[in-house]
Amino acid sequence: MNRLMWVTAVVVCAVGCSRCTDPVECADCYPEPTPYDLDIPAFFPPMDIPADNPMTVEGVELGRYLFWDPNLSADGTVSCGSCHLPSASFSDPAPVSTGVGGAQGVRNSMVLVNVGWSPSFFWDGRSVTLEDQVQIPIPHPDEMALPWHEALARLEADPDYPGRFGAAFGDPEITQERTAKALAQFVRTLISKDSKYDRWRRGETSLTDSEFNGYEMFLREGGDPETTPGGQFGGDCFHCHNEAGTLFTDHLFRNNGLDASFEADPGLAGVTGMPLDSGRFKTPTLRNVALSAPYMHDGRFATLEEVIEHYNSGGVPSSTIDPFMKYTTGGLALSPVQKADLIAFLHTLTDTVFIHNPAFRDPR
Numbered sequence: 524m525n526r527l528m529w530v531t532a533v534v535v536c537a538v539g540c541s542r543c544t545d546p547v548e549c550a551d552c553y554p555e556p557t558p559y560d561l562d563i564p565a566f567f568p569p570m571d572i573p574a575d576n577p578m579t580v581e582g583v584e585l586g587r588y589l590f591w592d593p594n595l596s597a598d599g600t601v602s603c604g605s606c607h608l609p610s611a612s613f614s615d616p617a618p619v620s621t622g623v624g625g626a627q628g629v630r631n632s633m634v635l636v637n638v639g640w641s642p643s644f645f646w647d648g649r650s651v652t653l654e655d656q657v658q659i660p661i662p663h664p665d666e667m668a669l670p671w672h673e674a675l676a677r678l679e680a681d682p683d684y685p686g687r688f689g690a691a692f693g694d695p696e697i698t699q700e701r702t703a704k705a706l707a708q709f710v711r712t713l714i715s716k717d718s719k720y721d722r723w724r725r726g727e728t729s730l731t732d733s734e735f736n737g738y739e740m741f742l743r744e745g746g747d748p749e750t751t752p753g754g755q756f757g758g759d760c761f762h763c764h765n766e767a768g769t770l771f772t773d774h775l776f777r778n779n780g781l782d783a784s785f786e787a788d789p790g791l792a793g794v795t796g797m798p799l800d801s802g803r804f805k806t807p808t809l810r811n812v813a814l815s816a817p818y819m820h821d822g823r824f825a826t827l828e829e830v831i832e833h834y835n836s837g838g839v840p841s842s843t844i845d846p847f848m849k850y851t852t853g854g855l856a857l858s859p860v861q862k863a864d865l866i867a868f869l870h871t872l873t874d875t876v877f878i879h880n881p882a883f884r885d886p887r
């Protein structure tokens with residue numbers, strides 16, 4: 524529909540739509556969208572949803588179509604879902620993703636799990652709202668490489684989208700802002716809450732001895748009690764991958780001791796320009812971590828065993844290493860059984876209900 528036609532339609536709607544409840548009766552008028560009942564699971568904190576982007580059934584559904592639409596990339600081959608695969612907990616099994624024309628990014632794709640609780644986005648936190656974040660991949664040359672004006676033209680030319688925008692936003696106008704709002708609404712629905720860990724927290728199942736020991740290791744301070752005040756011979760994971768709210772991240776930016784220098788990727792410092800932020804990256808959630816290999820911002824570790832070895836070694840000292848990486852000398856000194864227990868616990872965070880949820884899949 525061209526601009527003049529829809530302006531006319533909006534005027535007609537403004538006059539006639541209060542009575543119009545059936546879209547067939549009045550092609551360009553739409554009933555009020557249906558509020559989406561976002562079910563916040565037990566033990567989770569409330570989710571902050573922007574007042575100007577309330578969740579609606581029609582908005583989420585539109586977001587789902589957009590998320591899976593390769594037509595939003597320059598050559599029609601790459602959708603959001605190409606780098607955020609359900610089987611990998613909405614991340615990418617490759618260390619760095621491949622965008623349009625074989626372009627390679629520099630970072631590992633991030634899981635999209637409980638992202639609605641996050642106060643900032645990307646490994647370096649450069650977006651502070653989800654509505655902002657979801658606008659980046661479409662024109663990004665290494666990702667979907669489609670300028671926004673072209674993306675909007677394609678959506679307008681599509682037989683289906685104007686109606687979907689109308690159902691979600693009250694009139695069929697297609698804008699970058701509305702596209703972003705719908706994508707953000709869909710991403711907020713990607714909630715994982717049915718792992719074995721969740722069922723255990725709800726009293727529906729029990730953990731094996733190894734899983735439970737791993738859980739305790741996760742929550743215990745590291746260090747030899749003989750030599751370290753408060754030391755409990757633990758894994759010391761909980762400081763950063765905070766269990767409170769069951770999100771398994773503190774949402775902060777930390778240097779977990781991967782490198783001694785940060786030329787390859789300055790992390791948060793690339794956004795703030797502050798040398799003290801060098802090598803600091805967003806603490807990722809550990810939900811579904813057994814599905815989201817490879818690990819870290821650059822995908823350097825192929826397995827959870829390698830990750831545990833990294834922490835057990837204590838990490839590489841540097842000027843910005845996190846104060847919670849306390850054992851750069853001597854490491855955590857975990858036994859083989861303790862390491863296996865920690866990994867068994869991490870596997871309890873796998874949520875197969877989540878990755879198979881048909882509501883998250885390509886609707887076409």
Ligand code: HEC
Nearest residue numbers: 602603606620621622630631632633644645646657660666
């Ligand atoms: C070519 C691969 C690729 C495509 C396509 C892609 N992403 Fe991503 N996504 C990534 C990578 C890589 C990162 C991390 C980048 C960084 O930190 O610099 C990321 C990060 C994110 C994050 C941040 C998560 C967090 O916890 O901070 C969200 C949300 C996201 N993508 C959503 C989307 C949406 C929505 C689309 C489609 C509009 C999309 N992505 C398309 C690869 C991709």
Ligand code: HEC
Nearest residue numbers: 758759760763777779804805806807818819820834845847
């Ligand atoms: C000082 C804070 C801190 C501590 C302590 C910590 N982590 Fe991390 N963890 C991080 C940060 C930050 C990252 C991302 C670092 C990066 O990619 O540069 C991370 C990444 C990970 C990853 C990779 C996740 C992914 O999606 O790539 C796993 C797995 C992990 N940590 C598990 C653990 C376990 C298990 C422990 C305890 C043995 C632990 N962490 C202790 C901060 C911490």
